[in-house]
Each structure stands twice: as structure tokens, then as C-alpha cells.
Amino acid sequence: MIKLLHRIFPHPHLTILLTIVWVLLANKPSLNSLVFGLLLGVIIPFITQPYWPDRPKLRNWPMVIEYMLVVLWDIVIANITVARIILFKRDADRQPAFVSIPLELRTPEAITVLAGTITMTPGTVSCDLSAQGHNLLVHCLDAPNPEDVRDEIKHRYERRLKEIFE
Amino acid sequence: MTFIFELLIAFFLIVSGIFGFVGSFGMIKLKDPMSRLHAPTKATTLGVGGVLLASITHSVLLEGKLSLHELLITLFLFLTAPITALFIAKWHIHRHEQPSDLPDAGEDELWATHAVEQVEDVPDHSAN
Numbered sequence: 001m002i003k004l005l006h007r008i009f010p011h012p013h014l015t016i017l018l019t020i021v022w023v024l025l026a027n028k029p030s031l032n033s034l035v036f037g038l039l040l041g042v043i044i045p046f047i048t049q050p051y052w053p054d055r056p057k058l059r060n061w062p063m064v065i066e067y068m069l070v071v072l073w074d075i076v077i078a079n080i081t082v083a084r085i086i087l088f089k090r091d092a093d094r095q096p097a098f099v100s101i102p103l104e105l106r107t108p109e110a111i112t113v114l115a116g117t118i119t120m121t122p123g124t125v126s127c128d129l130s131a132q133g134h135n136l137l138v139h140c141l142d143a144p145n146p147e148d149v150r151d152e153i154k155h156r157y158e159r160r161l162k163e164i165f166e
Numbered sequence: 167m168t169f170i171f172e173l174l175i176a177f178f179l180i181v182s183g184i185f186g187f188v189g190s191f192g193m194i195k196l197k198d199p200m201s202r203l204h205a206p207t208k209a210t211t212l213g214v215g216g217v218l219l220a221s222i223t224h225s226v227l228l229e230g231k232l233s234l235h236e237l238l239i240t241l242f243l244f245l246t247a248p249i250t251a252l253f254i255a256k257w258h259i260h261r262h263e264q265p266s267d268l269p270d271a272g273e274d275e276l277w278a279t280h281a282v283e284q285v286e287d288v289p290d291h292s293a294n
Contacts, residue, residue, distance in 0.1 A: 021238060021241070024234050024235060024237060024238050025235070025238060027233060027234070027235045075211050075212065076212065078208060078211075079185055079208050079211060079212040082188075082192075082204060082205070082208045083184075083185065083188040083208075086188055086191060086192040086195060086196070086205060087188060087191070091195065091196065091197055094196075094201070096198060096200060096201050098268055098269050099269060100268075100269035100270055100271060100272065102272050115248065115252070116244070116245075116248040119207055119247065119248035119251050119252070120207065120211055120244065120247065120248060123204060125200075125203050125204060125207060125251050125255060126248070126251075126252065126255075127200075127252070127255035127256065127258075127259060128255065128256060128259055128277045128278055128279050129277070129278050130271040130272060130274035130275075130276065130277055130278060131271070131274040131275065131276045131277070131278055131281035132273075132274045133274075133278075134272055134273055134274050135271050135272040135273075135274060135277075137259075137268065137269070137271070137277055139200050139201075139203070139204075139255065141201055141204045146269075
């Protein structure tokens, strides 16, 4: 029974998310859009199931909220930092650098979230993954100390993601 | 009261305008291609975010309707911006960086973009 449910609803969270997105797209809460959203939420995960065979478990829901708040806050700070660098720092004084970050995360979904977060926050863009996915290559807009960037990413984001996914 | 609401909306619009401008200005000012990538990824977050906040505030406070459409734009931007940036970065590594120019890839020795180039064994279809 449980197995059958798993086959029909491979990603229950995705089902809920798709329904919410559809209702928001309609921008008028009605039973009509709710039912259609739910229908899409069941069909889409079902037919895309072969492309996403894993079922990552989120272990720590309060941490998910904390992570989102931390990232949103960092995005605001990031924008101000980057704006400062762009407007007031002479281009010759800037020290762009590639930084290699050894990953402790092994879940592909967690690494995806980490890479996305890095791109959206303080003067860093994630550029590449190493051949077997054990290191992440990050480009920094201005990094006099590449070690500091690495430690901050590991401490601020990777530690929290590890608690969420692993 | 309406005046305060309008002030708030204007504030959000100005913030988004400033960050949108900085993002575009960065494209001109920064000289190397990898650094240029930073400017637009930042502009999309706070630049667009400010307009969206202004839009939500306007519809809630002045029109009295709850409109959460705007949250979706944020969601889609958060999904697409990092992927676009990653594509451009990978293109840059593929065309302009040698393995020796990049920092150590740890136990895997090579970064994925270079590793693919090394095992590249494309069958030659042009012969037949």
C-alpha cells in the first residue's frame, strides 16, 4: 500500500508546491484553480519521476525556515557590499579570485541548493563542480583572503544544509 | 495615511532603481568576464525584489486586494538566475581557463568542465 502511494506520489512536497504555485498564478483563490493545481501537482511529479529517482528527506523543518531567513538577509547585505565595490572601488584595487571549496555534502539536491545560494549572495558565483562532485569552484568578486570566503560559506550555509538534508 | 503608504512604495521603487542601475553600471565598469557575471546576478535579486515589494504594498495598502503573484516572479528568478550564471561560468572555463589556472580540485584532480574535455571521444560522423 505504502509502496503504491510512493509510486503515485513520488514527491509529495513537489505536489504541494506545484498546487500552491498554480493557485498563486491564478491570483484569485477559487476551488476551480485549487482542483486544477492539485491535478497538475499529481501529474507532473508522476511523469517526471524517471528523471528524479531519489527522494531526499528534509530532516529539520525549523532549520529550513532559519536557512531561508539567513539567505534573504545575506542577499540584502550582499547587494549593498557589491554595490559599494562596483561604485567606489577602483578596478585595479579589486582582487578577484577563484576559490575551491571542499564539500562535506553528498546529496545532489543539497549541493544544488548550496551552489544556488552561493550565486545569489555576497560577491560570489559558483562556477563548476569537480569531476566527482567533491569540490565546488567559486569565483569571488573581491577576495583579499580566499580562506575567509571558504570558511564563511562552510560555516554559514553548508553546516545548515547538512542538518537539513543529511 | 495614504501619504505614508505612498512614501513606502516610493522608497521600494527607489531602492530597486538604484540597485538596477548599479547592476548595469557594473557590466561596463568591471573589466574581466568572470567579474562581470557578478553584477547582473545581484541586480536581479534586490533590483527586481524592490519593484515586487512595491507592487505588493500598492495592491494591499491602496487597493485593498491581496496579490501574491509577485512572489512567483521571485521564485522563478531564484531558480533561473543561478543556472544562467553557471552556464556562462562553465562556458568561460571551457574556452579561457586551463586546469593549471584554477585552484586545486582536491581529490578529484579536475573540474567537471575540464574532465569532460579529457574523456571526449566523439565518434566522427563526417566520414560517411
